[in-house]
Amino acid sequence: MIDYSQGIENGGVRVVRLSSVYRKLEEGSKRLTPQRELVIRIFSEHPGEHLSAEEVHQLVKKKFQDIGLATVYRSLELLTHLEILTRINFDDGRARYEFNQEETHRHHHLVCVRCGRVEEYGEDLLDTLETRIFKERGFTVLDHELKFYGICHACAAKRGTDKGEKI
Amino acid sequence: MIDYSQGIENGGVRVVRLSSVYRKLEEGSKRLTPQRELVIRIFSEHPGEHLSAEEVHQLVKKKFQDIGLATVYRSLELLTHLEILTRINFDDGRARYEFNQEETHRHHHLVCVRCGRVEEYGEDLLDTLETRIFKERGFTVLDHELKFYGICHACAAKRGTDKGEKI
């Protein structure tokens, strides 16, 4: 099974504003527990990765302390609700999460079907299209999700020397 | 739970080329069994809908004959592999399927977050973007998936008279 957790640094800013995270927790009248803090820390220490609940669970246990898997699930749900995390689905049978990058910009995903790495692509060129959709259909776009599936640069380069590989 | 199976007729052509379906089965050296034929028939009789395995199973049993759920799952997998069906994920906890519309054009989905209806939007304006991605990143796009989440025309209209509704 391809591992969709991997990310690729794209040279963009990866600063996590923890103060804003804490503010959001406060605004939602949610307590900052050690468990929630550790979940957030895992994401801040794994920039560009798209982690599943199980992966977060393992990382917290390995790096810090034991924690219940159910707690991880509940934390992820809460943090997504507070728009601190974003939930993404790469159709690999489990939900994955990343920091919500609203402060920087909305980005898309380039999923390599050969190695499974997920690059991020920062350009959001859909405004024109969203305007068109509203004019033509009366559909007000609130959000969008765009994934490109294909062959990444590294795999394309490797392909030249790697004859035995099947698509 | 919102029902994402519903579709909206968009005035487009919905002709299902069954001959092409059978040809694809033959090319893949796959047998045309009654069960597979029935699964295909369900999709051809439910144009514009995005059916889950369980829904297909119920429809086949209701309209035609008893069939095993595992067989439905295996048929959906096969038909997707043969590019007769396309698998879509609306994050409602189960995979959904629709006829692969490669012969007409690639389309996107407009998902209404209020009523759950899924419209299709025929314009594929991503060619420019895909070219850019290749030039900038060396990533060869093979396929893409674009979903817009928002409020459909009907819900927006209803909103005016329906004060008590929350988000």
Place this chain on the structure above:
DNA sequence: TTACGTGCAAAGGTTTTGCACTAGC
């Protein structure tokens, strides 16, 4: 103090799999 959060185990829901039986080709 007290409502909220955690951990554990059990349950829930979807999808896959093993195996004996059946049926296209």
Place this chain on the structure above:
DNA sequence: GCTAGTGCAAAACCTTTGCACGTAA
């Protein structure tokens, strides 16, 4: 007749939930 396909039940997974206990504010 062979090989591929089906049906059933069990298993595998991911995720949610009930409940008793713990703890942040």
